[in-house]
Amino acid sequence: MISLRTALVGCGKVGQIHAAALASLPESQLVAVCDQSDDRAAGFAARFQVQAFTDIHALLRDARPQALLIGTPHPLHVAPALAAAAAGVHVLVEKPLAATLADCDAMIAATHRAGVRLGVISQRRFYEPVRRMKEAIDAGKIGRPILGVFEMFSWRDRAYYQSDPWRGRWDTEGGGVLVNQSPHMLDLLQWFMGDIEEITGTWGNLNHPYIEVEDTALAMLRFKNGGLGSVVASLSQKPGLWTRVHVHGSNGASVGVETDRGATFVAGVSDIAEPPLNDVWSIPGEEHRLADLQTEDRARFRQINATTHYHALQIQDFLRAILEDRPPLVTGEDGRAVVAMFTAIYRSQRERRPIQFPPLSAE
Numbered sequence: 001m002i003s004l005r006t007a008l009v010g011c012g013k014v015g016q017i018h019a020a021a022l023a024s025l026p027e028s029q030l031v032a033v034c035d036q037s038d039d040r041a042a043g044f045a046a047r048f049q050v051q052a053f054t055d056i057h058a059l060l061r062d063a064r065p066q067a068l069l070i071g072t073p074h075p076l077h078v079a080p081a082l083a084a085a086a087a088g089v090h091v092l093v094e095k096p097l098a099a100t101l102a103d104c105d106a107m108i109a110a111t112h113r114a115g116v117r118l119g120v121i122s123q124r125r126f127y128e129p130v131r132r133m134k135e136a137i138d139a140g141k142i143g144r145p146i147l148g149v150f151e152m153f154s155w156r157d158r159a160y161y162q163s164d165p166w167r168g169r170w171d172t173e174g175g176g177v178l179v180n181q182s183p184h185m186l187d188l189l190q191w192f193m194g195d196i197e198e199i200t201g202t203w204g205n206l207n208h209p210y211i212e213v214e215d216t217a218l219a220m221l222r223f224k225n226g227g228l229g230s231v232v233a234s235l236s237q238k239p240g241l242w243t244r245v246h247v248h249g250s251n252g253a254s255v256g257v258e259t260d261r262g263a264t265f266v267a268g269v270s271d272i273a274e275p276p277l278n279d280v281w282s283i284p285g286e287e288h289r290l291a292d293l294q295t296e297d298r299a300r301f302r303q304i305n306a307t308t309h310y311h312a313l314q315i316q317d318f319l320r321a322i323l324e325d326r327p328p329l330v331t332g333e334d335g336r337a338v339v340a341m342f343t344a345i346y347r348s349q350r351e352r353r354p355i356q357f358p359p360l361s362a363e
């Protein structure tokens with residue numbers, strides 16, 4: 001097996017999952033880690049027996065990685081991505097790709113120019129019940145996808161927002177539930193339904209007075225295929241209830257996934273507690289499959305560590321994409337499409353109007 005020299009920047013909570021994957025995948029030889037904190041970089045370096053850096057430019061120059069995984073706070077994804085592209089290094093970035101469309105465009109342009117791959121983490125695409133839905137939709141089993149619904153009733157407490165100084169602030173996080181917890185499901189909604197025509201959105205902070213950003217957001221969507229959609233994403237339910245994406249088709253059939261039961265997990269703090277499952281499956285002639293699909297998914301959940309497994313699958317797909325000279329399953333453009341969704345929701349509330357797609361980055 002040919003392996004790639006890999007490195008990561010961001011030795012924080014999700015960085016633990018990244019480092020474990022990069023240290024164990026056969027396609028990866030983890031050579032270096034970087035964090036602005038000396039202690040964090042040194043701690044990861046000792047644990048994974050690699051070089052430690054506090055400066056990304058020094059890492060790129062001295063450790064000569066071929067691929068870089070970025071797990072810094074959202075507005076700080078762009079700088080290491082541009083540095084990596086300039087050094088001819090492939091880049092996989094944590095969600096969201098960036099906090100602004102301008103940063104996404106800079107990353108896409110720089111990686112195109114350098115001829116390197118750009119990917120964004122959206123590990124729920126690798127969940128079996130999600131893939132099953134995508135295959136059923138692509139095979140035409142629900143006709144045309146005409147109504148897509150993403151609901152999240154989750155919870156984050158004061159301790160979560162106080163765990164790192166960058167959380168809950170417009171300047172250092174770029175937004176709230178839309179930017180941090182929703183990108184996975186915004187990505188799924190668009191993956192299932194296709195391109196967006198128009199978004200009308202609104203948001204508020206319902207019960208987290210100690211943060212600046214929104215804890216709840218709503219949106220109505222029109223898709224280019226003529227379908228409609230809705231988003232209700234909230235972190236205000238205690239305990240968290242569920243996160244679901246449902247797609248209803250032109251033949252009347254529906255498929256759906258509960259990606260998260262309870263509150264969505266906090267990387268490095270809590271684990272995925274319940275198995276992701278198809279919770280709706282009314283394809284004509286397949287209605288009886290739902291119980292078996294759930295049994296299969298529950299059995300798999302007992303055998304794997306879901307918190308790390310799907311991240312590892314996506315990181316492996318990205319490394320194989322480099323080795324096989326093909327696009328990864330989730331590209332930089334897919335990451336930009338999610339940033340376009342939350343940008344449009346913020347803009348729609350600010351300007352009190354529906355936002356046509358694609359929204360311009362400079363507006």
Ligand SMILES: NC(=O)c1ccc[n+]([C@@H]2O[C@H](COP(=O)([O-])OP(=O)(O)OC[C@H]3O[C@@H](n4cnc5c(N)ncnc54)[C@H](O)[C@@H]3O)[C@@H](O)[C@H]2O)c1
Binds near residue numbers: 035266
């Ligand atoms: N895919 C997922 O399920 C998932 C889960 C958690 C977090 N994330 C994403 O990962 C990113 C990080 O989240 P986290 O919870 O690990 O945050 P964190 O605060 O725990 O970790 C961030 C790390 O980046 C370091 N850092 C900050 N600025 C830096 C810089 N300029 N150079 C080098 N290092 C720097 C910090 O010191 C810290 O160690 C976010 O974008 C978040 O959305 C994704």
